[in-house]
Amino acid sequence: MAETSSLAKPGCQDKCGSIIVPYPFGINDVNCAMDSKFLLTCHNGSLSSPRLMLNGIHLLNIDFEQGTAIGHTPIASTCNISTGVNNFDLTGTPFLFSHTQNMLTAIGCDSTAYIEEAQTRIARACTNLCEHRVNLSAQHVCSGVGCSQTQIPRSFKTFNIGVAFLGDHPNSKHFSPCSYAFLADRTWKYFLNTNDLKDITNVRTYSQVVLDWVVSDQTCESAQQQTNANDSSSNARCGTFGYNTQCTNGSTVGYRCICKPGYKGSPYLPDGCIDIDECSDPKKYRCHGTCKNTPGNYNCSCPFGMHGDGKVHCHGIHLFTLMAGAIGSILFLWVLASLYWLYEGQKRRKINKRKKKFFKRNGGFLLEQQISSNKSNIERTKIFTADELEKATDHYNENRILGQGGQGTVYKGMLPDGRIIAVKKSTIIDKGQIEQFSNEVAILSQINHRHIVKLLGCCLETEVPLLVYEFVSHGTLSNHIHDQIEDFPLTWADRLRIATEVAGALAYMHFSASIPIFHRDIKSTNILLDYKYEAKVSDFGISRSVPTEKTHLTTLVQGTLGYLDPEYFRSNQFTEKSDVYSFGVVLVELLTGRKPVSSTRIEDERGLAAHFISAIKEDCLFDVLDAQVAAEGEKEELLAVAELAKRCLKLNGKKRPTMKEVALELESLRKHRENLVGSKNNQAVDCFISIPSHSEAWEASSTLTGYSSSDY
Incomplete structure (x- = not known):
């Protein structure tokens, strides 16, 4: 079995109820924490179970690996009055509200929710004026009618959440007089069994939020520099706390310490990170042979007569059968390999000769001469292979044709990374077209402007020269x-x-x-x-x-x-x-x-x-x-x-x-x-509901007529 180690400081309480409280945090006693800002309170009182509290926030857990904590915060509400406000203050703690996982949410009609810092509103979520009965349970998500959400700013600790009542609505008999505002994890379910906005009394009295925490406001890099400079006054890199640790930067500011791969425990205690015995947990750490634990890792060897990576698979070999067939197979394999080598060599020579011919005829040397004076242009202009463009255009399928003209055909294509492109394929090869082809590549390689079509690259190894552009979807x-x-x-x-x-x-x-x-x-x-x-x-x-x-x-x-x-x-x-x-x-x-x-x-x-x-x-x-x-x-x-x-x-x-x-x-x-x-049109709109940005539609953009190869 793997060794076990307490995550708390020796002699200190490591749990509040069922919640594990790891060091550098401490419970009730400042000597059990790294310093006073990591001190938490465990309330017993008359409650059915103890509660872990931080500045009025009820903590449900502290995640050591992710550097997060989950907590409950009260919800601001108002019913037929002007405003309702809740105050939050994480000053003097290592916590701040996660801007990536929390959303400001408003529920109700004819009201607006906001976050206020130093009497300045820095974020706002607004509900639309409801015109008729709204079924929230049918929406499943906040759509802007009766329920709205918005993101919050980065890195702030002290603020107020408020909800303001905007006034009576002519159809207010269909809506509840109450409105709510809260900060919550975007995945948290805030409705119980609400049917519509006439009755929203089933909204919870608290919300679930995600907090980020760090052990220091420094980054790993700056802490390392101070450690090298023998600055003993700072919380330096993680090696000063314990063994087998490593530093990781927080999602917004500061850094935390974690155990190295293959170790577990508290990285802030001298012997807190202990080796994981992978061999004692075969379900998590696979081994198809003999397992041997090593510091921070484990080895797995295949049984006798088998080979392979024991952690992935082991293959068996019948030695007698191999020896019996070896003499007869060696000659056959040698002849087969020789024939294949001769065939492949001839094939490669033929393909290379053909590619060189096309490269020369398509103006490859002229193109190289024109763009070689600027290396940045060469790096930006990609040389595509014929196979890449054939796959991108579905073998130049007729359904992919955007337009045709005297100089050639333009095909619509898609690269493996999802980018939509336009491939210009010439139909007639003459000296004038080759010069125009090379000239267009050289000119567009120098240009980077939002209102000039962007050249992504070209292909020189085909019979006809190919140019690859960004796809421009709405014709000429x-x-x-x-x-x-x-x-x-x-x-x-x-x-x-x-x-x-x-x-x-x-x-x-x-x-x-x-x-x-x-x-x-x-x-x-x-x-x-x-x-x-x-x-x-x-x-x-x-x-x-x-x-x-x-x-x-x-x-x-x-x-x-x-x-x-x-x-x-x-x-x-x-x-x-x-x-x-x-x-x-x-x-x-x-x-x-x-x-x-x-x-x-x-x-x-x-x-x-x-x-x-x-x-x-x-x-x-x-x-x-x-x-x-x-x-x-x-x-x-x-x-x-x-x-x-x-x-x-x-x-x-x-x-x-x-x-x-x-x-x-x-x-x-x-x-x-x-x-x-x-x-x-001087009519101000107080609240804005964000809508998804417009994206290129693959099929719709192909229905335009009038395209020609000269469009590019």
């Missing part, structure tokens, strides 16, 4: 402007916000990236909307990094008709102002809801930019605005945005504003609008 801005998606009609406020986000992303590329980047293909189909309908700029295939000393790029004209800068078209010189012009066209799209080029408009109106500027000059702006935009936007606000778009579309690039100036103006207009809307 073009879909929402021109296809009128019913699930999310673009309001004017949304359009202004999206324009501000895109402008901020372009300003970042032009002015904040390590090397300025020109996008060169800004258009509404290259602006994606994520699950929050926030903008993500995508498709960097023809983008270029431009050293700060250069003002332009001289290239063959590339871009999209309707968005192309006329000055660039004439001169073959692309500048940062060329991106400004393309953004101006997107801004006009958001204002008018019209496409940049349309064969259905008359000859003079086919180009949206020229038609828009003409409308402004003829004072006909509101004739070309989208009906929803005209109805929702303030006149001065719309005129300001239209004027900004007009400046972006100036034929002389030098007269256009920079993207930084555009972003600042749009942000200013957006804040002005938010302040204006806020002043019109």
